[in-house]
Amino acid sequence: MPKSLRVLIVEDEPNTGQAVQQFLQFRGHEVKVAQDASRAIQMADDMAPEVLVCDWKLAGNDDGVDVAGRVRSRHDIPVIMVTGHSLAHARRKARESQVKIEVFRRKPVSLPDLASLIESLGFAS
DSSP, X not given: OOOOOEEEEEXXXXXXXXHHHHHHHHTTOEEEEESSXXXXXXXXXXXXXXXXXXXXXXSSSOXXXXXHHHHHHHSOOOEEEEESSOHHHHHHHHHHHTOOOSEEEESSOOHHHHHHHHHHHHHHO
16 A cells, blocks of 8 residues: 555535545545635645645635645645646646646546546655
8 A cells, every 4th residue: 555645635516525535535645625725725734735636716716726826835745736627727827827737637537547646746746
């Protein structure tokens, strides 16, 4: 069994966040889910995640790029951005905001594929 990673998921859809959390916990990882930007920042400071998985479109004023930028300014960790919307828009926003995002994925993402991606980034950092 690979080492356990601390993973922060930022997802405003509760069922999606819970499904990802349960799957990753089953694989042995410590996982927290935040549904908004302010909670994500607080959780990141509390748990010092090793990987951030962030939805691009979030409820409220902040989007996933904003959240990723704020988390990365405090914790130098890899970021996976997922979206059901245009990847081009998310990439452009990240580029314009100068926020480094390691991987962009379009929803729906299979849980095994997401877990493999998280593990490859987390173990490499």
